[in-house]
Amino acid sequence: MRAMHIRDLDLNLLVLFDAMLRERSVTRAAAEVGLSQGAMSHALNRLRTFFDDPLFVKTPAGMEPTQKAVQMGTTITEVMTALRERVVSQASFDPATARRTFVICMTDMGELVFLPPLVSCLRKVAPHCTVRSVQVPLEHIEATLAAGEADLALGSVRTAPDGLYQQQLFLHTFVTMVSVHNKTIGTTISRAQFEHAPQIVVSLTGRASAAYDSAFEEYGIKRKVFLTTPHFLVVPHLIHAQPDLIATVPLELGNVFAKLGTVRIIPPPVPLPPFALRQHWHPRFHDDPANIWLRQLVKLTFDRYPEIDDDS
Known part of the structure; x- marks a missing residue:
């Protein structure tokens, strides 16, 4: 058999292989991946040619994988699972099904003010996600966000680096x-x-x-x-x-x-000016779907909270 390289394999065929391995039926596998039965049969023949093996043979119980297909199947299934969970899922974020941990920088004051309403919202709309709060020195916040070790920083970060995005949530007196x-x-x-x-x-x-x-x-x-x-x-x-x-x-x-x-x-003896509580995030994750969703949830949860008028 001639030498084969990964560039010779249409990686889309692995999706079809994975479907065949699970469905053990050309008809059902074709329906799952959105192909006609004829197109599925043609794709299966291409796989057989590439691997020089029948891969799936017709039996009374259905299309059973050959020994070679079984051996390859574990690896291909792992690859497809990783692609779905770690790559394809990044193209969008579905809070109802997502399973991830959101990490948020905040002080102990932030935990008292932010966590109760935020946790309440998250448990309703993202039931499989979890939250971890971390306290990070001000001078390390930018690096922590840049490294992806935290998704957001919440609070009054008056000396926040210019390189961070920020959005005002509400004013505190x-x-x-x-x-x-x-x-x-x-x-x-x-x-x-x-x-x-x-x-x-x-x-x-x-x-x-x-x-x-x-x-x-x-x-x-x-x-x-x-x-x-x-x-x-x-x-x-x-x-x-x-x-x-x-x-x-x-x-x-x-x-x-x-x-x-x-x-x-x-009340204090003299009127003190209010200060803004904001959320901060790093430009690296500005377009990340999960980060966008989290920022929107935080903004919606705390918008105008606690209803202090801003006359500016």
Whole structure:
């Protein structure tokens, strides 16, 4: 037999071989791949010529594979399965049938705000998909998204690299959080009380937030920062343990913490400008069907949430 090379094989014929292996019938295999019975027979003859083997022989039980066809069948089935699941599926994304894990960069605050409604939506429309949240330092977010190690970054990434796409989801305002046992501060807090109270500041970088600082500096307010932490979750527990401590946090986070019953929220002593929460993604995956679908779901879920008017 003459030497054969892969370029001599019409790879579309492997689709027909795979159908024949499963259906054991020329008629049924032809119907599955959308060919006439005559065209299917012609394609089967081409396969027989290429492999120099009958491949499928007629028996009372149907078209049974030869020993050579059985030997090749395992490999060809694996190849076709991989092509369907890993290549062809990338051309579109069907949330109802897709099986994949979406990885999203977010802080612990992001988990409290974003995950509950997002998980609820995903379980309804993409029941076979799973979610994994990861906390990534700001300076590593671009590389993480570029490498495909995460699909999106959600939150207030004020120093996001210019190379990332971004889309605003909603605006957040701020509230001041105090202990329910703090008797010196009522339903409002004066500037003097605010400046006097020891404060907790949450900062992912270990430094005070530029947004907080610039706003307070405009009013000439000096904060007495007692603790700086990168974690939001510890704040209500610290305030509960030390009732004189206060913290200024995003509104929705304050609402979540207030439900614990250990802290309450009040307006800060001066109006603070809202900040935007956005989703960020890398240009490499801008046209990826699954990424597009996820971004649309996130936008739909959080569009205008929590209904704070943007007059800009």
